[in-house]
Amino acid sequence: MDLEKRRVEIAALNLANIHATAPADKLPYAHQKVVAEPLSVNFNQALSSASHTVLTRKVQVIGSDAPPRLAHDPGHPHANPQGFVAYSRIDQATEMVTVSTAMRAYEANIAVASSARAMAAKALELGSQS
Template sequence: MDYSNIFAISAGGMTLERTRVEVAALNLANANTVAAPGTTPYRSLRVLAQATFGDAVSQGLAAATVQVEPTQQEPRMVYEPAHPMANPQGFVTYAGVDTVTEMVTLMSATRSYEANVAAMNSTRNLALKALDIGGNS
């Protein structure tokens, strides 16, 4: 049996989940960034992955196209007239990042990464056991 496809699927899944964690961490790091009046504030990002079933089976998730795109979430406007970055109306523009959503994304991606590691370890153990059984006969 060829285990390389199984390892490729798990490795592709781990790569995708690592990207999700990195993007969520970037969003959380910029959650409280302020935009100067007249400039574009930080836009939160999302990871989009797309693969056909045939490609995923034959080549693993490494065949998936992974894109990081900005979301359409509006920036937060907070009334802080004493803030140095406040606009003439007294509002400060913060990045439109939902910290709860980002934390859920972090937890979900971490659990998915762990599941891919467990699948890869199980496959490795099965392959080693098959070699051990085949070697003793």
């Protein structure tokens, strides 16, 4: 769930900086992306009551090295001598899809946690009846 929350935060940051510019001698905001390594866990080990290990994964936020998008606007205060302004290379549609998929994954994780909690409560209820 933390991973999906982080993906939403980074996508929101990218969207907030979609129209950000920088002075001609500097680069604009660099598009960022969340990268996580996959978990390789033995299912039975993860479910065993004797195992109290916390499942963690390495999560990184990496910046894009794509060149900035140049727009001709000679009157802009950040325009270079040729009249071009450098904007971040951020695609709004891609960022919105990232937000949408991360939100759905977060909701699915909440549903799984709720189901697990309900099953554990039912198991305790059944155990106390015998």
